[in-house]
Amino acid sequence: MTPAPALRTLDERRAGALEALCELIVPGSSRVGPVVYIDAAIAGMPPGMQAAALGTIDALAPAAEQGADALAGQAATPEFGFVRALVLEAYYSDFVAPGKEGPGAWTEIDFNSPLATRLAKDWSYMGIRSRRLDGGDQGAQASALPTPERE
Amino acid sequence: MKDSFDVVVVGSGAGGGVVAGELAQRGRDVLLLETGPHLTAADFTRWEAKATHDMWWPLRLAPDSLGGMVAFLAGRCVGGTTTINTKVALRAHERDVAKWHGESGLTTAAGVPFTRADLDPYYDRVERALGVRERTDWTKSVETMAKGFAALDAELEPVTAYTDVNCMRCGSCLQGCPTNAGKSTQNTYIHEAWARGLLDLRPESTVERVLVDGGEATGVEYVDAAGTSHTVRAGAVVVACGALNTPQLLIRSGVEGEGIGRNLGLHPVRLVYGLFDEPQDAHMVYPITAHCMKHQHDEDGGYVLEATTIQDPISFATTLCDENGPLWGQPLVDAVKRFRYWNGILAMVNDENSATVSVGDDGAERFDVAFNERERKRLEDAFAFSRDVLLAAGAKQVLWTGLASTHVQGSCRMGDDPARSAVDRNGEVHGVKRLFVGDSAVIPRTLSVNPSLTIMALATRLADHLHADPSGYLA
Numbered sequence: 001m002t003p004a005p006a007l008r009t010l011d012e013r014r015a016g017a018l019e020a021l022c023e024l025i026v027p028g029s030s031r032v033g034p035v036v037y038i039d040a041a042i043a044g045m046p047p048g049m050q051a052a053a054l055g056t057i058d059a060l061a062p063a064a065e066q067g068a069d070a071l072a073g074q075a076a077t078p079e080f081g082f083v084r085a086l087v088l089e090a091y092y093s094d095f096v097a098p099g100k101e102g103p104g105a106w107t108e109i110d111f112n113s114p115l116a117t118r119l120a121k122d123w124s125y126m127g128i129r130s131r132r133l134d135g136g137d138q139g140a141q142a143s144a145l146p147t148p149e150r151e
Numbered sequence: 152m153k154d155s156f157d158v159v160v161v162g163s164g165a166g167g168g169v170v171a172g173e174l175a176q177r178g179r180d181v182l183l184l185e186t187g188p189h190l191t192a193a194d195f196t197r198w199e200a201k202a203t204h205d206m207w208w209p210l211r212l213a214p215d216s217l218g219g220m221v222a223f224l225a226g227r228c229v230g231g232t233t234t235i236n237t238k239v240a241l242r243a244h245e246r247d248v249a250k251w252h253g254e255s256g257l258t259t260a261a262g263v264p265f266t267r268a269d270l271d272p273y274y275d276r277v278e279r280a281l282g283v284r285e286r287t288d289w290t291k292s293v294e295t296m297a298k299g300f301a302a303l304d305a306e307l308e309p310v311t312a313y314t315d316v317n318c319m320r321c322g323s324c325l326q327g328c329p330t331n332a333g334k335s336t337q338n339t340y341i342h343e344a345w346a347r348g349l350l351d352l353r354p355e356s357t358v359e360r361v362l363v364d365g366g367e368a369t370g371v372e373y374v375d376a377a378g379t380s381h382t383v384r385a386g387a388v389v390v391a392c393g394a395l396n397t398p399q400l401l402i403r404s405g406v407e408g409e410g411i412g413r414n415l416g417l418h419p420v421r422l423v424y425g426l427f428d429e430p431q432d433a434h435m436v437y438p439i440t441a442h443c444m445k446h447q448h449d450e451d452g453g454y455v456l457e458a459t460t461i462q463d464p465i466s467f468a469t470t471l472c473d474e475n476g477p478l479w480g481q482p483l484v485d486a487v488k489r490f491r492y493w494n495g496i497l498a499m500v501n502d503e504n505s506a507t508v509s510v511g512d513d514g515a516e517r518f519d520v521a522f523n524e525r526e527r528k529r530l531e532d533a534f535a536f537s538r539d540v541l542l543a544a545g546a547k548q549v550l551w552t553g554l555a556s557t558h559v560q561g562s563c564r565m566g567d568d569p570a571r572s573a574v575d576r577n578g579e580v581h582g583v584k585r586l587f588v589g590d591s592a593v594i595p596r597t598l599s600v601n602p603s604l605t606i607m608a609l610a611t612r613l614a615d616h617l618h619a620d621p622s623g624y625l626a
Contacts (some may be wrong), residue, residue, distance in 0.1 A: 018291060024479075024480065024481075025479045025480065026479075026483065026484060027480065027481055027484055028484065049380055050334075068480060070597075075476060075477075075479065076476065079153075081477070084469075084477065084479055085469055088465065088468045088469045088483075089200065089465050089469065090466040091192065092465045092467075092468045092469075092487070093199070093200035093464075093465055094200075094292055095466070105464060105487075106464065107490075108488060109464060109487050109489075109490040110491050111434070111463075111464055111490060111493070113197050113321060113322060113323075113434060113435060114321075115196060115197035115321055115323055116198070117195065118198040119196055121198065124202075125201060125204055125205070
């Protein structure tokens with residue numbers, strides 16, 4: 001089993017809150033490790049946006065702890081919209097983190113384009129080193145790649 | 152590195168790519184600067200997340216005055232949006248072009264109101280260059296939708312498109328065409344000149360300002376991928392960064408004018424999706440194969456519907472809404488699990504150029520959008536008709552997206568009246584010689600159809616003007 005990668009922007013508390021948010025926004029998503037993807041996405045943001053992104057997680061953490069009904073009260077807020085977009089990008093990108101067995105979202109939704117199913121995804125553009133493993137596992141291994149800037 | 156040219160063109164999309172290619176083919180010494188990367192068909196895959204990262208502008212949003220947001224979508228790569236669009240090639244309707252004179256006083260060199268006939272020779276040339284053809288090769292998802300239109304006494308007709316016979320209908324258009332069947336300015340105008348050494352193309356080069364001295368443009372300053380600044384001089388500068396960016400570059404360069412940044416048209420779109428009992432596989436199509444023009448003109452409703460289309464998984468999931476707002480939780484998962492069973496309509500609505508682009512004191516870009524009552528009515532009617540079509544076609548559930556704009560036009564419109572326009576009939580900025588705008592920003596009033604063919608026609612016209620060089624700028 002590939003070990004879980006070290007996170008670059010999220011401490012343990014925030015990672016736990018984000019995982020809970022992921023499960024509420026996309027039930028079942030924790031099987032692919034979306035927190036690893038979102039951590040990399042935040043690491044690639046300019047500093048000001050990074051702080052804002054971490055702030056949105058903090059703002060939603062109490063509701064996430066209480067469950068779906070509490071989070072529903074936040075559904076119209078910009079913070080929820082921001083985190084929702086990150087979670088959906090992480091999951092529906094077909095990302096599967098190291099140590100996670102998947103399957104990825106594309107299998108779940110039968111996104112079966114031949115061009116899509118032939119892909120060996122290399123996540124290094126996000127600062128995540130990918131490697132294709134035996135058995136079709138497209139797991140990714142975190143690395144010390146330079147962090148790409150995203151405007 | 153060479154630092155002096157006849158013409159420097161900023162931006163390589165539908166406008167800049169055509170101007171640069173046309174002039175280079177005729178022997179003019181042209182530099183084409185593009186802020187995005189130079190990727191080709193060999194780089195293009197069906198991988199939404201990476202394509203969005205590599206080839207699209209980072210998502211820009213503006214409050215829409217209706218309580219939602221408008222998302223601005225555009226390409227940022229060599230070829231601009233033409234590299235990642237659906238290649239629909241429609242001439243502007245003569246009634247749309249007829250509005251231009253009223254909006255900005257636009258006339259021809261003969262002093263008579265500008266009409267569609269003034270564009271037709273340029274449309275002819277662009278269509279030949281791109282190999283425009285009709286798409287009658289409908290898939291099941293289009294046939295499904297045609298039944299819905301017919302049930303409502305409307306007709307779904309084939310579109311014309313700049314896609315050749317190598318199109319696999321694989322649905323990858325928005326990530327770049329992997330077979331080069333989809334024509335862009337990159338694999339036509341630009342590559343034909345660049346591959347023969349006729350055009351100096353510098354990707355990943357971001358122009359920071361146009362140099363203006365004594366009321367004349369003299370060149371540009373740009374920063375390359377390594378962060379190094381460069382100055383280049385030119386006899387004429389063509390700004391063609393798209394209707395959101397072009398006015399910003401002019402403003403940041405100290406160019407002033409009543410029309411700069413005003414009269415932005417969005418041609419707003421909404422996707423409306425229907426869930427069917429049978430798989431539709433709307434992700435495996437030429438994504439805009441047909442359209443319904445019954446309501447094209449304002450007096451007939453003011454909207455055009457295109458079919459069929461469905462976004463790839465991230466965009467599909469992220470934008471799904473129902474009457475309670477964006478979906479999340481189990482309803483979202485259940486909806487997206489049926490990905491292959493959804494079929495979609497793209498509803499494009501006529502607008503009246505009521506938005507603006509500006510640059511704040513802090514240097515940040517700003518977009519102000521406030522739809523008027525007529526525009527709101529068209530948005531509502533387009534949505535209602537789309538939903539009715541889907542239900543008539545057999546859909547069991549209907550979901551939709553918020554508003555987006557992929558057809559921004561008109562933020563530096565062309566006209567004879569400097570109080571109502573930013574550039575003259577030849578695209579030259581009022582009050583600044585040798586400085587031209589060569590993209591969708593010059594369109595005086597938003598079209599009711601996809602604008603890329605018209606942008607290319609106007610760019611061809613500009614290239615002719617620059618090459619003729621009546622003011623001796625390139626001498």
